Amino acid sequence: MGSITALGLVLLVLMIIVGGKQGITSFLSMVVNFGILFFTIVLIAFHLPPIIVTIVSSVILLSITIFWSSASDNASTTAFQASVIVLILIVVIIIPIEYWAQVGGFGLEDSEELEGLSTYVGINFTKIAIATAILSSLGAVAEAAIAIASGLDEIVSQHQAITSGQLFVDGTVIGKQIIGTAVNTLFFGFFGSSLALFIWFYGLNYSFGEILNDKVFAAELIAIVVSLIGVVTTIPITTWIMSFKLKRLHKSQLKE
Amino acid sequence: MDAKLTNKMTWLQILLVVAFCFLAAFFCQHNDGLYHQTIYQVDQVQNGRAVKMTDEFQNVDHYHTQQLYGTITNGKHAGQKLHIKNSYSDSHAMDHQYTKGQKLFITVHTQPKLHATVKDIKRDAPIAFLFAIAISLLFVILKLRGVTVISSILINTILFWLAIKIDHNNNGAAVILIFSILAVIFCFVTLILVMGWSKKMLVTLSAVLCATAATILITLIVFGVTQERGVYYESMQYVTQLPKPLFIAEVLIGVLGAVMDEATDIVASLATLKQERPQLSRMDIFKSGRQIGKSIMGPLINVLFFIFMAETLAMTLLYLKNGNTWHYSFSMNMSLGMTSSLISGIGIVLTVILSSAFAGLWIKGDER
Structure with missing residues (x-):
């Protein structure tokens, strides 16, 4: 085994x-x-278009992560809608940033591993870097959306009469608690997965400027900061969708 | 009236955020004087014809050459005009296509006459821009809490850098020991920032430390029993010292954040529960802890899974395009990421058990 x-x-x-x-x-x-x-x-x-393939599979990955969690129906639907909106936002931010920073492909640090491999494979590696950044943010966005949606759903089911304005305030409070620790999950994940790279930089006496402009480091850093942006924007978007639904519910109750 | 006020606030905020982001990027576009390396600004580009090429695996790519005309912007050659040749492929795996206005790091040769080769592109502006977006979002959405979040990241980054320094001075001899100590300090600092000094924090800290230690122990036992079959340390990237302890240290640090995240959630909820209903027995508390943990653990494992796996994408793809089988491409690139994800998963599940148990044992109803 x-x-x-x-x-x-x-x-x-x-x-x-x-x-x-x-x-x-x-x-x-x-x-x-x-x-x-x-x-x-x-x-x-x-050779299917990398970004489109990634976006489609991201939606599937998000739905599996969210709908197979134990959250209630209302919470998971809200979390899914919110995380898809956040996904779109991430895509809109990451595409220009990756083209601007050109972190696609491999750096000098990868030379040893690339030995004997052909790098002229006809696939645009800038697009692959975009795909990588999108994929690595999915888990964090899904987790934050589930946590906030579940918390809000709990409040709604306990106080049916809560106004959507009050719910928005509650959502921000819950969001603040969640973000403080969710950010740690992201950053420790980043520290852990790039430990070897940092030791490399230190061992070879890279200066601060060299590290910041290094292709491999920049690629990882951009991916993690984009995930952070995704997680932070999940708070208002999830809360907004939840209070929008509540407003609609109150309206339909009034009509009856 | 109130709504109008908040609307105005938001518009002002958005304007400030946008201004801040562009200012950060603008500063980095013009900070060439801060660099020792020679920087070159591209003023004009002449693109040559594309040449089609096919490698031994029938991958089709195009090879382009371009002539760059520009100016050196810093150092002793500042202001001098220079002409540089560059070539790139459609895949941009190891090369770049440069465009007008970009800044590049170059190596200058003065013999026989002034000429240069491009080393890399300058990337600090987009990074600063992205950081500015993230920081302003943290402040706009989290308000004062943003300060705690940012200072926790800053403190941990400094600690991390110090640990790497110590590790380097020891020639990588005691990686696991160094990073275990670092892990304890990380947890202590982060939990104090998140929860403040309290009994709750001590319960969380002990749960986190025990769970992490148990995880590493289980990993080492499993590795021992299976003789590490299917763990390809040689596929680890950027390794400058003994790979196995380095891998364990990577996983140890990587899982720490998720474990803290989860333990904080569970202990805080259980403390509130015990306060509201002090008659609950230890077993009841343990069971509710398991209930909470059950719903968090799945999404949390996926957070680390995506971080560990996504970064293997480019290399796996390259292996596949170089005529390797799916199995070989997976083994050489994704298997270590998979191993880390599974180990983190074990840590996350153990945390549910330990933090519920510790909360049941030590948290009493009369304290917060």
Whole structure:
């Protein structure tokens, strides 16, 4: 048995102990997400337009992550709508930034690994960098949207008479609590995954200016800051959708 | 009236944010004097004809050449006009297509006469622009809380850099020890900033530390039992020291944020619960903790999964286009990301158990 299979089994058992049926669903959502991610790469390798393929699979990935979580129907629908809007926002920000910074492809630090590989493969790597940045933000956006939507849904179901204005205030309060820690998840994930790169920079005496303008570092930094922007904008967008729905509900109740 | 006031506020805010972002970018466009490296501004570009080329795997690409005319903007050659040749491919994997107005880092040679080669493109302006957007959004949406968030990131970055310095001075001999100590300090600082000094914070801290330690222990046991079959350390990127301890340290730091995020949520909710209904037994508290954790863990595991996996995309794609099988491309690029995701998942699930248990044991109804 390989290590990946063994670790997967340990995780599955632990998830079943903690979550029962929900544990199995959460585990499956990770497996299916992996399948979709890999399939996305294969489609791009077949020369389908990278950005469009990424956006389509992002919507699927978001829906799996959100609808297979244990959030209530109202909360998960709201979270999904909000995260798709955030996804569009991310795409709008990331495309000009990536073309401006030109961080696509590989840096000098990758030379050793590229040995023996042909890099003239006819796929625009700037677009691949855009795809990478979009994909790496999905989990964080989905998580924030679920957390805020669930919190608001709880409030709505407990106080039916709450006004949409009051709900907006509550949403911002919940959002503030969530963001403080969600930002840590993102940044530690970033620190962890680029630890080797930082040690490399330090070992080779890169100056601050060299690090900031380095292709590999800039690519990672842009991806993480874009995720941060996604997570932060999730707060008002989720809250806005939730209070819009509440307003509509109140209106239809008035008519009756 | 109130609505009008807030509307006005928002417009003013939006204007300020936009101005701030462009100012940041503008400053970076004109900070050439701060760099030691020679910077060159492209004033004019002449594009040559494209040449079609095919590699041994029948990938079709186009090769272009371009002539750049521009001026050196800093250093002792400042103001001198220079002509540089550049070539690029459609895929831009290792090369760039330069356009008018861009700033580039160049290496200047004075023998036999002044000429230069392009090293890289200057990227600080777009990064500053993006940072400015992020920082202003944090302040607009989170108000004062934004200060805590930003200072926590700043403090942790400095600590991280110090740890790397210590690691380097030890020649990478005790990576795991150094980064374990760093992890403890990270948790302490971050949790103090998020929760303040309280019993709740101590409960969270102990849950986080125990869960992380247990995770690493489980990982090492699994690696031992399976003899690390399918873990390709040689595929790790940017490795300058022994890969295995480095990998463990990477995962350790990577999972920390998610574990803290989750433990804070669970402990804070359980403390509120116990306060509202002090008659709840330890077992009841533990069970509600599990209930909360059950719904958070799935999305949280996916956060790290996407961070760890997305960055392997470009290299995996290149492997596939170089005629490698799906299995080989996965093993050499994505398997380590997958391993990290699974280990993080284990950490996240263990945190649910430990933080619920610790909260049940130590949190009493009469304190916050």
